[in-house]
């Protein structure tokens with residue numbers, strides 16, 4: 001209860017979800033100068049561990065500089081910066097290996113690491129992520145056990161207060177966190193996270209589990225899973241939800257950080273507004289069918305063949321904030337609605353219980369306000385009306401039988 | 411007029427107009443809202459796209475009704491305190507007299523009018539509180555509805571200026587955590603779906619409210635024999651002269 005009240009307070013004081021796409025020339029000129037200086041000074045730094053040169057890597061993958069610049073201008077647009085920033089963004093991408101990153105994996109399916117690697121035909125987003133200076137990533141690195149712990153200690157010591165901490169996965173809190181332990185010493189995920197976040201410059205929670213608890217936190221949440229923001233307070237924290245988080249948004253956040261030295265503007269759920277300021281529905285390619293009332297009624301019907309709107313088979317685009325309807329996944333290859341499968345709201349809190357069902361909310365078995373009973377809101381409503389009807393009926397019958405009408409004086 | 415009865419004015423023209431505007435708007439909001447929630451009829455698939463705009467029209471009507479509700483609610487809220495006719499807030503204050511009247515009206519209802527120990531010339535405390543519940547639910551529909559609506563203006567722009575989405579955010583963002591509480595969600599983090607669920611559930615409470623309201627007014631008319639139902643038509647009812 002008290003944290004809900006806290007939440008209310010926060011909503012009143014925090015900046016709302018409003019996105020300002022144009023902040024005026026004066027603002028951008030000053031920002032450009034600042035970013036330019038920062039990039040120049042970063043150029044004089046040596047790359048940290050990862051000595052892969054992104055230019056070479058791109059070349060090995062057969063990506064031309066022209067394509068790279070096209071990509072940079074797309075990222076500039078995504079970050080809502082004027083096109084004059086494109087060369088700076090390209091430079092920032094080339095300097096990716098100046099930002100030390102520690103990556104923790106907690107209670108999850110490793111889907112975000114998977115998205116980040118995508119070794120089969122990587123696109124520029126993934127390649128850029130390849131050359132970040134990943135100092136520690138338990139799932140990917142060769143070391144294990146005590147050796148891995150040593151490496152983590154070293155990285156934390158070496159880049160104290162400088163490293164970006166990426167967290168993937170929820171934190172199990174039930175039974176003192178004993179549902180998930182890490183490493184040879186059996187440290188709980190909770191303690192692990194608290195320890196590593198202590199000297200992070202900023203924390204980036206990637207994926208729905210790390211941001212809001214995600215699938216591990218779905219009802220009845222046996223492990224008491226929560227997101228990073230419920231555990232770590234008083235640190236710059238960026239949430240990049242979605243299942244998995246879009247590598248384009250991870251790159252966007254890192255580039256923004258390299259470029260400006262700051263976290264991007266966030267909404268009340270700590271999501272970068274450049275990516276989560278818009279609803280899927282408002283940029284969806286099937287939106288015209290929504291407005292026309294043309295819906296897929298069941299999988300594979302005539303409507304499905306005609307790419308009708310997926311609302312009636314459960315698309316939650318109208319209640320979901322994310323940019324996948326704009327940038328899609330895998331550098332514009334496709335996205336869920338594009339393949340004919342409605343949005344399941346994977347970037348929203350509690351999505352597994354409240355969004356991920358193949359029918360409109362009104363028809364779904366979500367928790368009724370009465371508590372544990374699973375009912376649709378309409379069933380609940382009809383129950384309510386039936387109860388009201390029965391009450392009225394009894395009263396009416398009783399009134400007929402025994403009611404006292406006023407005497408009409410005549 | 412029957413002998414021995416006097417006519418008392420209970421509703422001004424504006425109040426009656428407002429009553430029917432709200433009544434018909436409510437039916438419209440329910441019909442279109444249910445369509446938005448679950449499109450229950452289909453547009454003809456063979457029609458060309460320009461010939462159908464079914465969801466968009468439903469949403470348009472829903473939002474137009476919302477604006478009518480907005481205006482009417484602001485006026486109602488004003489009237490609670492400043493009406494020159496009857497100031498409803500006087501009947502809501504829980505003082506001894508109002509509580510007694512409130513209880514007496516309920517007793518009258520459950521004893522099937524065998525006991526009637528209150529003055530039915532004026533708006534009674536029970537009915538006023540009952541209407542307050544309605545107005546609170548209507549206000550909640552407005553606030554949650556506008557919260558659902560404002561996210562379509564994501565860029566912070568609107569055809570009537572930037573102040574509009576800005577104001578809507580300031581005025582309605584708090585409905586997100588409050589909806590989360592109201593629907594009894596187990597999740598620590600509230601989301602826009604909570605607002606939508608609450609918007610939908612509150613509709614059912616409003617329909618239940620309407621059922622009782624209509625029943626009760628008819629019941630009063632039949633059993634009190636004071637022509638209460640006429641209040642919303644002609645503005646007056648009739649009570650026995652002392």
Ligand code: HEM
Nearest residue numbers: 362439440443444446447476551552555556558559610613
């Ligand atoms: C007071 C009577 C009202 C009733 C009975 C009502 C009912 C409904 C219902 C049943 C839904 C569908 C929810 C769902 O299942 O997904 C809905 C949606 C909605 N309502 Fe209302 N509503 C009312 C007032 C308002 C008001 C005052 C607004 C203010 C703008 C509003 C704005 C909306 C919006 C924006 C949606 C979602 C539409 C969409 O996302 O396309 N409603 N309403």
Ligand code: SF4
Nearest residue numbers: 284287309310315317
């Ligand atoms: S498919 Fe989903 S996101 Fe696209 S228009 Fe339909 S409801 Fe909206």
